[in-house]
Amino acid sequence: MATSRSSSRPYDIIVFGASGFTGQFVVEEVARTSAEGPKGTLKWAVAGRSRQKLEKVLEQAAAVLSKPEIKSEVDIIVADVGEPDSLASMCKQAVIVLSCVGPYRFYGEPVVKACVENGAHAIDICGEPQFLEGMQLNYNKEAREKGVYVIGSCGFDSIPADMGVIYTRDQFKGTMTAVESFLTISNGPEGGHIHDGTWQSAIYGFADASKLKGLRKKFGHQPLPVTGSKIKRRSALFFSEELQQYAIPFMGADPSVVKRTQRYLYEDLQESPVQYGAYAGVGGMVSVIKLLFAGMLFWILVKFSFGRNLLIKHPELFTFGMVTKDGPTRKQMEQSSFCLTFFGEGYTPEQDPKQGKPNSKIRTQVKGPEAGYVATPIAMVQAALTILNEPQALPKKGGVYPPGAAFAKTSLIERLNKHGIQFSVVGSPGP
Structure with a gap:
């Protein structure tokens, strides 16, 4: 595993926030991956504010x-x-x-600023659209001038979705115009838990939704052109024929990240943009009732500071035990997995996309281990190694990019396939 280090910098990779809940798993993944190449090839370090805690992370x-x-x-x-x-x-x-220092809205920007000013590329695993797009607005110009790549959402939010859309498009014979993804999570007998750091990011994100709209206006973007049929809008809760279970719109960063990538591919590379819809399966009727009850409470409480404090102090109470301050155990992680299924449609090479309805379909999948703390470190570390090994395949200039824009022309998908996040074509879903 040869790495192309810039100048005389002593470290290829520094894991910052290494003693946080996710950071410790990123450290383990860097250590595991560094052992794949010749001894001493990858130079890396851990960073954070407490030497004592960092020593414990390395011991673990x-x-x-x-x-x-x-x-x-x-x-x-x-x-x-x-x-x-x-x-x-x-x-x-x-x-x-x-950068593993979430919630990023509180701790992320100083890291991006320092990286851009001092010539280090930056990768994070943020699932907060307001932060991701704010960094693009504020630092893209300077990062581009300095040849620095700032690539956000390189974890479960949103490499499986963003690279999954790229993969589906690349496997499609003809012009793919629209794709929907459906996420399902499988947990073992002990169930799956989420660490409350992720929960806090969601709380602050929903509370600040109006600010995100204002931020987006500052870009002055024109709407992306629509090729073929306009993608259908689904309701807030529906029975998915694709999954044979109830589903809801995916509430994470994926739709916004994919849209940013499609804008880059259209505006910078003159490629036809793909419309995207993201959904998540929630199971049967019992799960739906729980979801409706928890969702209603969440929407009421998140609007007020006292409500947000309640949600933060008592995550288990408001999520039926799904969110805990300790996060999942290693055994729970081993028993968990995710599957993201993509249903794409478009036009065969013989048909003009400007004439008639889409006449071809494709179905692909991205499957992987537990999403938050196993798949996320794998995705983050492989993204970093892609930058080190394939600088010539990245966008020509530095800047602030979503992962699909940064890695569309690289071997990241092949790297992920070798490390447990599998991309595959599963055939046509039928007419």
Whole structure:
């Protein structure tokens, strides 16, 4: 695994926020992946504000992977989002900084700023559209001038969805015009849990939805052209024939991330944009009743500061035990998996997309392990290695990009296939 390090920077990768809940799993994935190449090829370090906590993270990674050398071979850098000088010092030492400091609306921007100013590429696993698009608005110009790549949402939000749309389009014979994705999560007998850091990001995101609209107006974007039939809008709760269960619109960052990628492909590469709809399966009627009850409470409480405080203090109560302050156990993670199924439609090479209805369909899938803390570190680390190994395949200039825009011409999908996130064509869904 040869890496192309820039200049004389001592580290290819620095994991910042390494002692956070997700950060510790990213550290383990970097350690696991660095061992695939010749010894000493990948130079990396961990960073955060507490040396003691970072030492514990390295001890844990050494124990989990049975690699005691991690404790002595991986360097520790003390840096704090509240101390710009420490961030600048960290960024000057890295080719790429993996930022694991959510909620990103509170802690993410100082990292992006320091990376851009000090010439380090930045990758995060953010699922907060307001932060992602705010970074594009505020830092894209400077990042482009400096040749720095800032690539957000390189975790479960939103590499499976964004690269899944790219993959489906690339496998389609002809012009694909629209695609819908349906997410299903499988948990083992002990169920699956979500760490409350992810929960907090969702709370603040919904509370600030009106600000996101104002932010988007500042871009001055023209609507993307629609080729073929306009994608159908589905209701807030519906029975999905595709999944044979009830489904709802996917509430995460995927739709906004995919749209940003499609805008880049259309405006910068003159490729035909693909319309996108994202949905998630919720199961049978019992699950629907739970969802409606929890959703109603959430929508009422999230509008008020006291309500948000209640949601943050008692996550288990308002999610029927799904969100916990401790997050899932390793056993729960081992028993969990996700499947994202894409239904694409478009026109065969012989048919003019401007004439008649779409006449061809395709179905693909992206399958992987537990989404939040197993698949996310895999996706993040492989995104970083893609930057290191394939700089010539990235967009010609630096800038702030969603993953599909940054990695559309790279081998990221092949890399993910080798590491447990599988992309495949499963055939035509029929007429």
